[in-house]
Amino acid sequence: MTLCRRLLINTIIHECHDSIYSGHLSADRKLVKVKNCAWWPSWRKETIEYCHTCDRCQKANRSTGKKFRLMIHIQEPKSPWEVIQMDWVTELPPSGDKSYNTCLVIVDRYRKTPIFLPCHKDDTAMDTALVLWSRVISHTVILKNIIIDRDTKFTSALWTNLHRLFGTKLSFSTEYHPQTDVLAERMIQNLEDMIRRFCAYGLEFKDSDGFAHDWCTLIPALELEYKTSVHSSTGQTPAMLEKGCNERLPVDTPWKDLIDINPTASSFKIILDKVKYHAKKIQVELSGELENKHPTLPVSLIKPYQPADKELFPLRNPAPLTVPPVEQDEDKKIKKFIKERRLRGKNQREYLVRYRNPVHEYEWPAESKIPDSDKLLRRFRHERRPQAWICL
Template sequence: MASRTLHPHERRYSQLDKEAASIMFGIKKFHNYLTGRQFCIITDHKPLLGIFDPKKPMPNMISPRLTRIAIALTSHNYEIKYKPGPEIGNADHLSRWPQPVQSEPQTHIGEVLLMAEAPEDFPFDAEDIARETNRDKILSKVIYYIQRGWPAKETDADLRPFWLHRTELSLQENCILLGCRVVVPHTLRRATLQILHKTHTGIVQTKALARSYVWWPGLNDDIELLVGGCVRCLENRHMPPKTTHEWITPSRPWSRIHIDFAGPYHNKYFLIIVDAYSRWPEVFMVNNTTTATVIRLLRTTFATHGLCEVLVSDNGTSFVSGDMKHFLQANKIRQVTTAPYHPATNGLAERMVQTVKDKLKKMNDLSWDIKIPNLWLGLRVTPCTGTNKTPAELLMNRQLRTLLDTIHPDNLKHKRTEIQIDNNKQIAGRETTVGQNVMFRNYSNQGPKWLPGKVLQKSGPSNYKIETEDGVAVNRHIDQLIKYKPRLEKGEEGITDITSEANKDSISTDSSGTNYQHGQQENSSQESERIIEIPDAEKWAEILGIPPSSESTLPVPGKIRTKLNVHSRTPYQRPQDHIDNLYLS
């Protein structure tokens, strides 16, 4: 514990300052025990809570003494609480039994002249300039020319600047003057620059000050070099002028996308994706901002619109993590990150974030399941001011239908429907007739793949009702029906009879001329055990349509040849009697 009496000057403090001084005394007294530890300050003066609370900003209108104490307290980790005086009896007891302290003399503040703080701040005068001017080789020549006259032409690079101002130079007390400005020797120029830049003014103001007092060749360049390399000026310099570089508009949709997070808004975060070409927005409500969530939503978006070429984002942890870089590299996507604390680089996404927040604030009476879809549709069907087209039109090359489309008397849909009906009527597809025996497709797990049935009714352009052998009516498409013929009895023979019987029961073919008879004959031959007798050799010429005068060799009875033998098996011999007829006379 510790206590002391107030100094004479402290007794003139206000009550607020006295209470603050007591806190500062205790902290200084027990500094070795409080440094680096968290402690609690208990006071019976409640106004101090609003001034010294570490969780609140420092008030602007307080006394300088309280400001100094508040700044000193920021180096400690503390919290301050209020308790009435009767509840902190130990401190109240010590305040009534203080330890005497020696009085300190009050320090008087002297007068301060706001010029040079010490003699070394301005170490030379006119005599020093005159002395250094006589020692300088170049300025000695300048003095000589001023007294004796300048030559008509000067080729020396060191004397050339003085020759150009020869009519303005003069000599006074061994000091060279350019008008009313002193020409500073080379040895004193650096000290002069330090004096000109003592208040750390900018380049323009330093030049203006120098033009009123001093001159030497290359003065402007030396000032620019000095101010440009001043560490204090650079550390406290303002932001440079903003540039107006714009992103190049892509040549096709979904080539470059911009992403960013919006929120928290009502404890919700939103991942926003914007296409740079069409301004098409994608807004996803998420519960966290992890990399896994971003990758999952990007996969969903890429599955709809395809992979992009460039992805622009800020330097958020979820956007620059190792998993995110691996995902983008695996999909051949180039990532462009913005500069830290420069959101204007990703301005397209930042602007969409602002738009989404503004619209969500105006839809507070709706649930999230209604807000987000309405927000999507509204942003996607509204024309952009830069393109005068909607994002849907630029991305999908079509307009999205909204409720506003229903008020337009557009008959285009009905006209298209009528045209499609006429086109369907002109196309002749496969069909069958009522009462026809067919085989229909069986989709039950029991029985064969095809079952016999009978056509009861044509229920549509390509749909038929089929009666099964059990008397049950089923609905089938024409593609689910095949031709069915009753099995021929034994004794019926001849290819012409089979062909004629097949033509009677065949299902008509389509307009392209595709004939299903051959396929149906194969199916029928597989289902039936019909016996076909081979005709005699004498009947083949009549069956195949070969004229009687043909000298072709007939096939051996009982065998069928697909190619006629029109060549003789004997080697060819040239006729000797008609050898003269082979040449022209």
């Protein structure tokens, strides 16, 4: 075990969580990687805080919730690649030289080892069978059971007869019940989240126009990251269960400025002193356009945002919190100004306006209550201005 200096803490956590080889996965998995690299006081607390305050993770992660349902028991395999689960990630943007728009996800139920294969949405049953043969069957053994959904490729006569010759059993999930294929579904969610973090919110993978659709180049690194991450059901990484050791990643390279732990070091007490930093709370001021909106908020779409501590993690540059522009409702947009009047005893004007929606066709609002009316008011006052006539 090695003792880490304060200057390298951010670099180590950044490589374990934010790099392409880390995939922005959960804090539990990152604790294992940080623990294998170095140690410092309060390393667990700072790693968890770093993961929970990640800007990309908070924006890209899906909202999950527990649902009550009956337990579906699937017989667990007794050897690797005996039972697999398959499913597709569809509706992906075209990527690669062959314009792949779908990703086939294959999971080994014994070691939780994933295989991500880019393919096309219109692939036939024969194309899928060839991919399965080249990447799974040719490197392992004949499969005993395949858990799949009721896709037309899987229910075709070619696919059924082909696996009948090999002695492979096809277990189809109940229609509209994805709980049967929950391992593949969860793997698909993780893959979609990792692609979304690097393609939608990762500026290093975007082109000059702000688009990043080349997700095929990320698949090998994302597959390697999942194989080297601890699975909750096994307590080990799929690579450890498959090869007896984890794959070597860039974060595993020795750091030059690390110090070997010495129990008699005189400065050990100074290193153990904890410095507490309080994150600054940012309060966003609402603009005047929000005053005309209904005060009800969609509570189901709100989730807490945890800002990162700039002093604790100086290498992070989170996106600034901004208020999205609020457009005026279509039914309250002004179509035309008709008349103008001044209130008695008050330095205030009211205008007879006509709205686009016939339900609120005419109204006398005050000038201060009319948003975005400068252009229409200038046109209205220009039309009412007396014209100068020149007589020749």
